[in-house]
Amino acid sequence: MRTALVGCGKVGQTHAIALRELAESEFVAVCDADGQRAKVFAERFGVRGYTDLGAMLAETKPNAICVCTPHPLHAGAVIRAAEFGVSALVEKPLAASLADCDAMLAASRKAGTKLGVISQRRYYEAVRRMKAAIDAGKIGTPILGVFQMFSWRDQAYYQSDAWRGKWDSEGGGVLVNQSPHHLDLLQWFMGDIDEITGVWANFNHPYIEVEDTALAMIRFKSGALGSIVATLTTKPGIYAKVHVHGSNAASVGVETDRGATFVAGVSEPTDPPLNDLWTIPGEEALLPQFQADDRAVFKQVKAATHYHALQIKDFLQAVRDDRPPEVTGETGRRVVEMFTAIYRSNRERRSIKFPLEA
Numbered sequence: 001m002r003t004a005l006v007g008c009g010k011v012g013q014t015h016a017i018a019l020r021e022l023a024e025s026e027f028v029a030v031c032d033a034d035g036q037r038a039k040v041f042a043e044r045f046g047v048r049g050y051t052d053l054g055a056m057l058a059e060t061k062p063n064a065i066c067v068c069t070p071h072p073l074h075a076g077a078v079i080r081a082a083e084f085g086v087s088a089l090v091e092k093p094l095a096a097s098l099a100d101c102d103a104m105l106a107a108s109r110k111a112g113t114k115l116g117v118i119s120q121r122r123y124y125e126a127v128r129r130m131k132a133a134i135d136a137g138k139i140g141t142p143i144l145g146v147f148q149m150f151s152w153r154d155q156a157y158y159q160s161d162a163w164r165g166k167w168d169s170e171g172g173g174v175l176v177n178q179s180p181h182h183l184d185l186l187q188w189f190m191g192d193i194d195e196i197t198g199v200w201a202n203f204n205h206p207y208i209e210v211e212d213t214a215l216a217m218i219r220f221k222s223g224a225l226g227s228i229v230a231t232l233t234t235k236p237g238i239y240a241k242v243h244v245h246g247s248n249a250a251s252v253g254v255e256t257d258r259g260a261t262f263v264a265g266v267s268e269p270t271d272p273p274l275n276d277l278w279t280i281p282g283e284e285a286l287l288p289q290f291q292a293d294d295r296a297v298f299k300q301v302k303a304a305t306h307y308h309a310l311q312i313k314d315f316l317q318a319v320r321d322d323r324p325p326e327v328t329g330e331t332g333r334r335v336v337e338m339f340t341a342i343y344r345s346n347r348e349r350r351s352i353k354f355p356l357e358a
Contacts, residue, residue: 001025001316004060006053006077007068008032008041009161010265011091015066016045018309024316029060053077057084064114064319066312067091070163071171075100078115082107087114089315089325092180094332096171098340098358101333108329116315116325117332120307121181122188124273125294126254130244134189138280139246145190145218145226146245147182149174150238152260158208160266165208173210175200175339178261179230182242183335184327185256186228189244192221193334197351198342203233216342228342236260243277253277262304272298 003025005016012030019027031050032038042049050056057065057080064087067077074095078088088108094117095101108115121127134142151174163169170176175183187193198216205212212233218226237260243253258271272295278287311327318325341352 001063001320002061003027003316004029004031004047004056004062004065005068006031006065007070007073007091008034008037009068010263012041012066012068013265014305014308015068015091015312016041017305018312019066020045022309022313022316024313024320028062029056031056053080054084057081057086062086064089064316070161070169071096071176072100072169075104078104079107082111082113085111085113087315087319089116089118089312090329090332092118092184092332093171093176093336093339094329095336096176098333098336098356101329101336102358105329105333114315114319114325115329116318116327117329117335118308118311119181119184119327119331120311121185121256121273122327123307123310124254124256125297126273126275126290127185127256129275129290130252130254131189133252133280134244134246138283139244139250139252140248141222141224141246142190142244143224143247144245145186145220145224146243147179147186147226147228147230147241149179149182149230149240149257149261150234151178151230151232151240151257152235152237153178153205153212153232154235155205155207157263158205165205165210167209170210172339172343173200173202173208173212173214174230174232175211175214175342178232179214179228179339180335182230182240182256183228183338184331185242185254186226187334187338189242190218190220190222190224190226193338193354194219194221195351195353196338196341196345198228198345200342200346203231205232214342216345241276248281250280251277252280264304267304269298269303272303
């Protein structure tokens with residue numbers, strides 16, 4: 001598959017490494033609004049560099065692109081690609097607004113192209129193990145899902161890119177940037193949502209416009225309940241976890257991040273993702289072995305790029321084989337629906353019923 005990249009920033013490096021190394025990929029071009037950055041990036045990866053997306057699509061004719069621009073710019077790149085019959089895999093979140101999500105989905109459906117969104121934590125061994133146990137009914141039915149993130153971002157992080165920390169150029173704070181992976185996991189484990197009640201605040205980042213903390217309560221269509229606590233106020237960062245408790249009183253959980261969540265293209269995960277909770281009857285004693293196995297895997301791979309590569313590989317195979325990717329655009333819209341509901345609930349001081357219209 002001929003591949004290209006749009007957005008030569010920090011996370012763009014992660015995608016570019018995968019596009020260069022995957023057997024499914026012939027990496028041909030990159031595009032960025034900053035001509036010098038595109039030039040340097042293109043030279044590093046041995047591809048053609050562009051500042052005009054239409055020119056790149058017309059001249060290099062990729063089968064698929066990875067979109068790594070700031071969130072509010074995702075829609076424009078995806079819609080332009082669809083006009084050229086090119087599929088797009090978008091960094092999380094799919095977009096900053098439901099209107100953008102709907103426009104992207106409509107363009108992809110009209111063109112018959114594939115649309116996916118990055119959620120590479122789905123590929124963590126501990127997450128896969130947890131999903132398999134839930135699907136096998138080992139905890140009965142999920143009745144309570146909990147996502148907790150106690151992370152940290154400093155002023156230097158927000159100053160590293162001009163678009164960070166602003167409503168118009170980032171689209172939100174901890175909910176939009178740091179939480180989408182875990183919002184996706186929570187709904188993947190628990191099922192469709194009926195309503196959300198949420199609040200947000202900015203406690204100790206006065207130099208940004210957006211929230212550094214958000215809380216929410218969820219009622220799922222199954223009748224199960226859920227909770228979200230996500231914050232960037234805990235220095236130097238403690239952990240991010242998703243736990244699911246079942247109707248047979250068994251529980252499973254994963255700690256996806258120890259300390260602050262890593263910044264793609266800047267920092268590396270320093271600790272492996274691990275199952276930190278496992279009380280399935282007859283399997284309680286397996287937890288130490290699960291953790292030992294996953295620590296061994298973590299030592300063998302470069303975690304900052306390995307799991308992205310697994311998902312990019314799946315997406316390219318989906319384009320080649322004309323099947324849905326594992327994480328679709330519709331899946332990405334559900335995450336945007338979740339954080340949109342929390343923002344609306346905070347503004348309107350009421351529960352927000354699903355589904356949400358743009």
